[in-house]
Amino acid sequence: xxxxxxxxxxxxxxxxxxxxxxxxxxxxxxxxxxxxxxxxxxxxxxxxxxxxxxxxxxxxxxxxxxxxxxxxxxxxxxxxxxxxxxxxxxxxxxxxxx
Amino acid sequence: xxxxxxxxxxxxxxxxxxxxxxxxxxxxxxxxxxxxxxxxxxxxxxxxxxxxxxxxxxxxxxxxxxxxxxxxxxxxxxxxxxxxxxxxxxxxxxxxxxxxxxxxxxxxxxxxxxxxxxxxxxxxxxxxxxxxxxxxxxxxxxxxxxxxxxxxxxxxxxxxxxxxxxxxxxxxxxxxxxxxxxxxxxxxxxxxxxxxxxxxxxxxxxxxxxxxxxxxxxxxxxxxxxxxxxxxxxxxxxxxxxxxxxxxxxxxxxxxxxxxxxxxxxxxxxxxxxxxxxxxxxxxxxxxxxxxxxxxxxxxxxxxxxxxxxxxxxxxxxxxxxxxxxxxxxxxxxxxxxxxxxxxxxxxxxxxxxxxxxxxxxxxxxxxxxxxxxxxxxxxxxxxxxxxxxxxxxxxxxxxxxxxxxxxxxxxxxxxxxxxxxxxxxxxxxxxxxxxxxxxxxxxxxxxxxxxxxxxxxxxxxxx
Numbered sequence: 001x002x003x004x005x006x007x008x009x010x011x012x013x014x015x016x017x018x019x020x021x022x023x024x025x026x027x028x029x030x031x032x033x034x035x036x037x038x039x040x041x042x043x044x045x046x047x048x049x050x051x052x053x054x055x056x057x058x059x060x061x062x063x064x065x066x067x068x069x070x071x072x073x074x075x076x077x078x079x080x081x082x083x084x085x086x087x088x089x090x091x092x093x094x095x096x097x098x
Numbered sequence: 099x100x101x102x103x104x105x106x107x108x109x110x111x112x113x114x115x116x117x118x119x120x121x122x123x124x125x126x127x128x129x130x131x132x133x134x135x136x137x138x139x140x141x142x143x144x145x146x147x148x149x150x151x152x153x154x155x156x157x158x159x160x161x162x163x164x165x166x167x168x169x170x171x172x173x174x175x176x177x178x179x180x181x182x183x184x185x186x187x188x189x190x191x192x193x194x195x196x197x198x199x200x201x202x203x204x205x206x207x208x209x210x211x212x213x214x215x216x217x218x219x220x221x222x223x224x225x226x227x228x229x230x231x232x233x234x235x236x237x238x239x240x241x242x243x244x245x246x247x248x249x250x251x252x253x254x255x256x257x258x259x260x261x262x263x264x265x266x267x268x269x270x271x272x273x274x275x276x277x278x279x280x281x282x283x284x285x286x287x288x289x290x291x292x293x294x295x296x297x298x299x300x301x302x303x304x305x306x307x308x309x310x311x312x313x314x315x316x317x318x319x320x321x322x323x324x325x326x327x328x329x330x331x332x333x334x335x336x337x338x339x340x341x342x343x344x345x346x347x348x349x350x351x352x353x354x355x356x357x358x359x360x361x362x363x364x365x366x367x368x369x370x371x372x373x374x375x376x377x378x379x380x381x382x383x384x385x386x387x388x389x390x391x392x393x394x395x396x397x398x399x400x401x402x403x404x405x406x407x408x409x410x411x412x413x414x415x416x417x418x419x420x421x422x423x424x425x426x427x428x429x430x431x432x433x434x435x436x437x438x439x440x441x442x443x444x445x446x447x448x449x450x451x452x453x454x455x456x457x458x459x460x461x462x463x464x465x466x467x468x469x470x471x472x473x474x475x476x477x478x479x480x481x482x483x484x485x486x487x488x489x490x491x492x493x494x495x496x497x498x499x500x501x502x503x504x505x506x507x508x509x510x511x512x513x514x515x516x517x518x519x520x521x522x523x524x525x526x527x528x529x530x531x532x533x534x535x536x537x538x539x540x541x542x543x544x545x546x547x548x549x550x551x552x553x554x555x556x557x558x559x560x561x562x
Contacts (some may be wrong), residue, residue, distance in 0.1 A: 001324065003331060003558070004217055004328075004503070005106045006383070007327070007328055007331075007333065007336055007405065008332070010333045010336050010337060010340075011324060011327075011328075011336050013280060014212060014336060014337040014340035014341060015340040015343065015344050016205070017120065017341075017347065017441050018123070018341040018342075018344035018345060019344045019347075021120065021123045021124050021341075022123060022339030022341075022344060022348050023126075023348060024124075024127040024343045025556045026125055026127065026128065026129075026440060026464075026493055027352075027437075027445075027448065027449075027464045028129065028449045028459055028462060028464070029126060029127075029129065029132060029186060029452070030349060030352075030384050030444075030445035030446030030449070030451070031188075031444060031445060031446035031447060031449065031450045032126065032132065032446070032450075033123075033126055033345060033446070034144075034188055034312070034313070034316055034345070034346075034349065034444065034445060034446075035128060035138065035184075035187075035188060035191070036122065036123070036135065036139060037123070037316065037320070037342040037345040037346070038188065038191045038192065038195060038316065038319070038342070039139060039143070040119050040122065040123075040139055040142075040338050041144070041195050041319055041320055041323050041338060041339065041342040041343065042143075042166065042194075042195055042203060043115075043119075043143065043146060043323070043334060043335060043338040044195065044198045044199050044323050044326060044335065045146075045150075045198070046112075046146055046147065046332065046334065046335065047146060047202045047326055047330045047332065047335060048165075048201075048202050048387075049147070049150045049151065049156070049162050049200055050150065050153050050155055050330075051174070051202060051206070051209075052161045052162050052165060053153070053155070053156030053157060053158055053159060053161070053162050054155045054156060054157060055158055056209050056268050057209065058203040059205065059208055060208060060209050061161060061301075063201040063202070063204055063205040064201070064205055065161040065162075065164065065165045066165070066197075066201055066203065067197070067198040067199075067201040067205075067294070068161075068162060068165035068166060068169065068198075069165040069166075069168040069169040069200070070169070070194040070195070070197050070198040071169065071171020071194070071195065071198040071241070072165065072166050072168070072170060072173060072193075073170070073172040073176060073194055074169075074173065074191050074195050074198075075143055075169070075173065075174035076169065076174055076176075076177060076193060077172075077173035077174070077175075077176035077177035077187075078171050078177070078191060079136055079139065079140050079143075079164045079177070080173070080174065080178065080181070080439075081172040081177045081178075082175025082471070083133060083136045083530060083562075084177070084178075084183070085184070085450055085453070086129070086132045086133045086136060087163040088181075088450070088453040088454050088456075089129040089134065089449075089453045089459045090453070090456065090458055090459065091129070091130075091458055091459060091460050092458030092459075092460050092461060093458075094506055098478065
C-alpha cells in the first residue's frame with residue numbers, strides 16, 4: 001500500500017509541476033510543445049521493452065514488440081520534427097525595435 | 099552484476115531521465131533555449147532506454163532490436179513531413195502513443211490474469227480504456243485533417259446517447275473486471291467498446307474544433323501513460339505521463355477559452371449543425387479593391403497588422419506573405435502578425451507556418467498583445483481568417499459566437515480582407531466586419547492575391 005501512496009504523491013507533484021512549467025511556454029511554441037511532449041510520452045517504451053523481452057507467452061511478446069515499435073517511432077519522429085520546427089524560429093535582425 | 103546493483107543503476111538512470119524531461123519542458127518556454135530542451139529530452143530518453151535494456155527480466159533481445167529498428171524506419175519519415183502536415187502528423191503520433199499503452203496494458207492483463215490486485219486492475223482499466231479510445235479518436239482526427247475523411251461534422255439523432263452509453267458500458271465492464279479479474283472474456287469487449295467510443299467521439303467534430311480535440315487527445319494519451327506507470331510501478335512513467343497530461347490539459351483549456359466554449363460543448367455540441375439557423379445572407383453592399391489599390395494602401399501605411407487564419411494554410415500562402423513582409427519592411431512599414439489561439443488546426447499552427455517562411459518570431463503577436471496595438475494600426479490585412487475577426491462576438495448577444503475573444507481588427511484605421519467570396523465561415527455566421535465602410539474586400543485566392551500585391555509593389559519599387 002505504501003508503494004501506491006508514494007506513486008500517488010509522485011503523480012500529484014508531477015501534475016502540479018507540469019502545470020507550472022508548461023504554463024510558461026509561450027503560445028508561439030505551442031505546436032513544438034505538443035510534439036515534444038508527445039516524444040517524451042513515448043517513454044512508455046520502457047514498459048514495452050521489458051514485455052517484449054521477458055518471453056511470457058506469444059501474445060505478450062507480440063504486443064510488446066508492436067508497442068516498442070510504435071513508441072520508438074514516436075520518439076524518433078517526435079524529437080526530429082520538434083527540432084526541425086524550433087530551428088525555423090528566428091529572431092528578427094533588430095530585437096529592440098517597434 | 100548482481101540484480102540489486104542493476105536495478106539500482108536502472109533507478110538512478112530513471113531519476114536522471116525524469117530531471118532531464120522536466121528541464122526539457124522548462125527550456126521550451128522561450129525560443130532561444132528551446133532547442134536545448136529537445137537535446138535534454140533526447141538524452142533523458144536515451145538514458146532511460148539504455149537502462150531498461152539492463153533489466154534482469156529480459157531474456158531475449160531479438161524482438162526488441164527488430165522493433166526499435168522498425169520504429170526508427172517509421173519514425174524518420176514521420177519526423178520529416180512538411181510543416182503543412184504537422185497537425186495530422188501530431189494526431190497520428192497521439193494514435194501511436196495510445197496504441198502502445200493499450201497494447202502494453204493488454205499484455206499486462208494476460209500475463210497477470212487471474213491474480214491481479216484490485217488497484218492494479220483499476221489502473222489497467224483506465225490505461226486500456228484511454229489508450230484504445232485515444233487510438234481510434236486520433237486516427238479519425240488525423241483522417242479529417244488529411245482530408246481523407248470529411249472535415250464537416252457528421253451528426254445523427256441520438257448520437258450523444260449512443261456515445262455516452264458506450265462510455266458507461268466501458269466503465270461498467272472495467273469495474274466488473276476490477277472485482278472479478280478472472281472474467282477474461284470481458285477484456286476484449288472492453289477494448290472493442292473503447293475503440294468504438296473513440297471512433298464515434300470524433301465523428302461529430304468539425305475542422306475548426308480540431309485544436310481543442312487534438313489537445314484533449316494529447317492529454318488522454320498522457321493520462322493513459324500515467325495509468326500504465328501505476329500498473330508497472332514505474333515512477334518514470336507516472337511523471338512523464340503527468341507532464342504530457344497536464345500539457346494537453348492546459349492547451350485544451352486555452353483552446354476552449356479562445357472559442358468561449360466548454361470541453362463538453364466541443365465534444366457533444368457539434369457546432370456546425372447548431373448554427374444552420376443562424377445563416378442569414380443579406381445582400382449588403384461591400385467595398386472591394388484590386389491588387390494594385392491594395393498594394394498602394396499598404397505601401398502608404400506606416401504600420402500593418404497581418405491576421406492569418408486557416409485559409410492562409412490551405413492556400414499555402416505563407417511564403418507569399420513573407421515576400422510581402424519583406425517588401426513592406428524594406429519600405430519602412432512596420433509589419434506584424436496577430437495570431438489568434440485557435441487560428442489553424444492545432445495550437446500554434448500559424449506560428450510554425452510563418453516561422454517556416456522565415457518571418458522572425460518577434461513579429462508574431464498573440465491575441466492580447468495584438469489587441470493593444472490595433473487602434474494604432476493603419477492597415478489590418480486579414481488572410482484566410484473569419485470568425486476570429488467578427489465584431490459580433492463583442493456586442494451581439496444573439497450571435498452564436500457571442501463572448502468568444504476575437505482580434506479587434508475593426509479598430510484598425512483600414513481593414514483589408516482577402517477572401518474567395520462572400521460565403522460565411524465555418525460556423526456559418528455572417529461577418530459584419532465586411533460591411534463596414536473602412537473594410538475593403540480583396541476577392542481571390544490568398545496565395546494568388548498576395549502574389550499579385552507583391553508583384554505590384556516590386557514593379558513599383560523598381561520604377562523608382
